[in-house]
Amino acid sequence: MPDPDNPKPDTFDRLLDAMPRIAEAVNAFGSEKNQRAALDALIRAIGVPDETGSADEKANPVLRGLPTLQEPSAPAAKDEDHEESDDDNSPKQAKRRKGKNGKKSYNVPKNLNFAPSGQPSLYEFIEEKKPRTNDEKSLLACYYLSEMMGFQDVTVERILAVYIAADWSPPAHPDSSLRGAAHRTGWIDTANTDSIKVTWKGETHIKSKMPGEKKSAG
Numbered sequence: 001m002p003d004p005d006n007p008k009p010d011t012f013d014r015l016l017d018a019m020p021r022i023a024e025a026v027n028a029f030g031s032e033k034n035q036r037a038a039l040d041a042l043i044r045a046i047g048v049p050d051e052t053g054s055a056d057e058k059a060n061p062v063l064r065g066l067p068t069l070q071e072p073s074a075p076a077a078k079d080e081d082h083e084e085s086d087d088d089n090s091p092k093q094a095k096r097r098k099g100k101n102g103k104k105s106y107n108v109p110k111n112l113n114f115a116p117s118g119q120p121s122l123y124e125f126i127e128e129k130k131p132r133t134n135d136e137k138s139l140l141a142c143y144y145l146s147e148m149m150g151f152q153d154v155t156v157e158r159i160l161a162v163y164i165a166a167d168w169s170p171p172a173h174p175d176s177s178l179r180g181a182a183h184r185t186g187w188i189d190t191a192n193t194d195s196i197k198v199t200w201k202g203e204t205h206i207k208s209k210m211p212g213e214k215k216s217a218g
Helices: 009-026 032-045 091-095 122-129 134-148 156-165 174-185 200-208
Strands: none
Touching: 009 032, 122 134, 134 156, 134 174, 134 200, 156 174, 174 200
């Protein structure tokens, strides 16, 4: 008497040979219901008997051991009211948050000493170098913070503090403006905006080309 839990060898071999093509055809369907219907039809088409008339593996021993077909789960819906952040507990991340208008807000330090001992004050240095463009102002700010004030990590917030102390209008989007200056001039390195660096090219410019020569009228 044939064992219902062990299909005939030739039937089983046919099923194994056809499995790669069956899997490819079945997976072309989007829903699990359609995949099951396609699997049932394909199994019958290659001559494997279905004693119950169903492709359910509990009822048909031939189908036992076949991989369960599952429709990919839909991605979880985004909560539009929740702003994503890399790490809300990170001190540096906490400095910058987007306001309702989409602009980042910055925690600009208010107690920086712009007249360090043994160095020209910020105002004296500005008067000496006379920056004319925003790119030169950003270069001067970065240079003064690192070389005159000794900061190893020049941040966007500290550069904004220089702009405010010098009574310059800060850019609307400071981080983007600094990255743009780095791209245009190569004077500063903004690969890490929490540790902006003056490049060799920027140091050369501020030492030998600022202030620039005034263009003669006419």
